[in-house]
Amino acid sequence: VSAGRGVGKKENVENVRKLAEALGGELGASRPVVDSEWVEHSHQVGTTGQTVAPKLYVACGISGAIQHLAGMKKSDFILAVNTDKDAPIAEVADVLVVADVNQFVPALAEKISSK
Numbered sequence: 001v002s003a004g005r006g007v008g009k010k011e012n013v014e015n016v017r018k019l020a021e022a023l024g025g026e027l028g029a030s031r032p033v034v035d036s037e038w039v040e041h042s043h044q045v046g047t048t049g050q051t052v053a054p055k056l057y058v059a060c061g062i063s064g065a066i067q068h069l070a071g072m073k074k075s076d077f078i079l080a081v082n083t084d085k086d087a088p089i090a091e092v093a094d095v096l097v098v099a100d101v102n103q104f105v106p107a108l109a110e111k112i113s114s115k
């Protein structure tokens with residue numbers, strides 16, 4: 001469950017971390033999030049980070065640049081949350097939720113945690 005620049009600020013990464021925990025997954029991040037020191041580099045997904053292929057990859061506010069896709073496009077199922085329905089991530093996503101990541105992600109995490 002990865003945070004992109006679209007989360008807006010460091011504090012909002014916690015929403016993404018909580019969703020990762022609710023799903024029993026790991027926190028990932030795009031390079032700008034790592035460069036901003038919101039998340040450690042060991043969690044970066046992409047050509048200059050980790051390559052992952054989980055059953056479910058959740059891209060939270062990530063545009064889908066080629067360098068990011070290289071690290072996660074082999075995931076079984078890709079759920080993307082983005083305010084831009086035309087973001088490049090839509091080309092690889094199985095489901096694109098067009099929503100504000102800072103509203104949708106906490107709501108989803110809460111729903112899953114309450115099950």
Ligand SMILES: Cc1cc2nc3c(=O)[nH]c(=O)nc-3n(C[C@H](O)[C@H](O)[C@H](O)COP(=O)(O)OP(=O)(O)OC[C@H]3O[C@@H](n4cnc5c(N)ncnc54)[C@H](O)[C@@H]3O)c2cc1C
Pocket residue numbers: 003004005006007029030031032033044045046047048049060061062063064065066067068071081082083084087099100101102
């Ligand atoms: C040599 C090289 C190596 C690189 N290696 C990597 C790498 O390993 N990993 C990596 O990730 N990148 C890498 N990059 C950088 C890459 O090119 C992109 O710049 C980067 O992936 C963009 O990160 P992002 O999607 O988080 O940010 P952006 O491209 O800025 O996208 C942010 C997205 O968030 C959306 N958004 C904005 N606000 C909200 C909101 N409130 N709710 C929902 N969505 C919102 C926007 O519509 C946008 O699609 C590399 C680049 C180079 C040149």
